[in-house]
Amino acid sequence: MECHYISTERLTIARLQEILDRKLPIALSDEARRRIVRCREYLDHKIKNSEQPIYGITTGFGSLCDISIGGDELAQLQRNLVMSHACGTGEQVPSEIVRLILLLKIQSLSYGYSGVQLHTVERLIEFYNRDILPVVYQQGSLGASGDLAPLAHLSLPLLGLGEVEYKGNRRPTAEVLEELGWQSLELQSKEGLALLNGTQFMSAYGAWSLMAARRLSNWADRIGALSLDAFDGRIEPFCDDVHLIRAHRGQLSTARAMRQLLEGSELINRPKKHVQDPYSFRCMPQVHGATKDTIDYVESVLETEINSPTDNPTVFPEADLVVSAGNFHGQPIALAMDFLAIALAELGNISERRVYKLISGTRGLPKFLVVNPGLNSGFMIPQYTAASIVSQSKGLCMPASIDSIPSSQGQEDHVSMGSNAATKLYRVALNTERVLAIELFNAAQALEFRRPAHTSPELEHFVSDFRQSVPFIDNDTVMYPHIEAAVQFIQRR
DSSP states (O other), rough: OOOOSSSSSSOHHHHHHHHHHOOOEEEEEHHHHHHHHOOOOOHHHHHHHHHHTTTTTTTTTTTTSSSSGGGGGHHHHHHHHHHHHOOEEEEEEEEHHHHHHHHHHHHTTTOOOSSOOOOHHHHHHHHHHHOEEOOEEEOOSSSSSSHHHHHHHHHHGGTSSSEEEEEEEEEEHHHHHHHOOOOOOOTTHHHHHHHHSSSSSHHHHHHHHHHHHHHHHHHHHHHHHHHHHHTOOOOOOGGGHHHHOOOOHHHHHHHHHHHHHTTHHHHHHHHOSOOOHHHHHTTTHHHHHHHHHHHHHHHHHHHHHHHHHOOOEEEEEETTEEOOOOTOOOOOHHHHHHHHHHHHHHHHHHHHHHHHHHHHHOOTTTTTTTTSBBOOOHHHHHHHHHHHHHHHHHTTOOOOOOOGBBBBGGGGGOOOOOOOHHHHHHHHHHHHHHHHHHHHHHHHHHTTTTSOOOHHHHHHHHHHHHTSSOOOOOOOOHHHHHHHHHHHHHHHH
């Protein structure tokens, strides 16, 4: 079976997507094993031969950094750290995000700057490959000193503690380990800190949302093109001449995508009575394109993050150096995730405006896209739903990264709140998906009122596929199952 080897090669978001989609097992490369073992051996030697305190290894944590810990208590120190920091609450982290957290934590530890035992990393890999997913909660991290609370929950199962999702059931870890014949691990010096320090919780949410953002960006173009044609819109605003003189890459690529999607359409090529379209149609290249450019930027930031060791202290065997610094601070990705949330919310914002125009009873379309308005409310309320979702996303887009609340008696006096940025981004991505599904529901309905004229062959095929899941609405019916079917249609493709 093909396997993804954790190695020195740069892990891209595209490769991450491939690993998840193909359900590839993971393993350490020989080089990664060598780096992990070398660092652990160096650290053991350093502790044995050094009289100087080393933060988090022979001392307490946070504001307790001045309290020295005896050599016979170092293992208990790490176990206590994991247990005491497992203070998460709120909603359970979805399984697809937990898989990503596991994978990214393994990636970070593999660089050989963390001082963990090889056996510890191998157990995390066993969890990943066997789909033994620790129960982690969404709330509790400040996004500095790493994602302490959620990563503590991720690490509890190593000790035989906490709970896991296994074979579709939520179970006590000890019960699952006994079933598999596994022993719980005894953490050595530094290991608890290496497991809990790091940005893998927020990075996993960010990576998932980034993958979703690319998919939703493509959907926004396709659905927007269908809405444009159903609204009897004009193609001229999408010509290259307009977008070459402004030279934003996303803007130009959106305009070209729209022209390609509409190539061969009878509707787009017929003479128009109106001189111009509303901004929600005419400015799709500018708005959708700005989101594309944001996605590219955020991808560059996230790829740097997921290819970095982010725990503390950092161990440099070659330089004979153990440095207590701040690579666990989530500010670089907190800012980026706040930015991406805004960009995704705007895809939903402009989508809802197109829905509003489609149901407005103009350009030959019936009011609320139904044959007998009045007796039938038709598509009146799906627009309400879209407006409600868009409004919620706007509220979620207040940047989390502008806040900071000191912790640990002031030792940790500036935090990123990146975990809040990450979970808000996740919600905005889901919201945008639902709004686009509602637009598709409306656009496909509007297209039928243009018959016998046709849109482009590509969009006709697209609508035909959609009709396998969602019917044309003749008279009022219960609408929510159709909205959910539209959401699932987007998710499947």
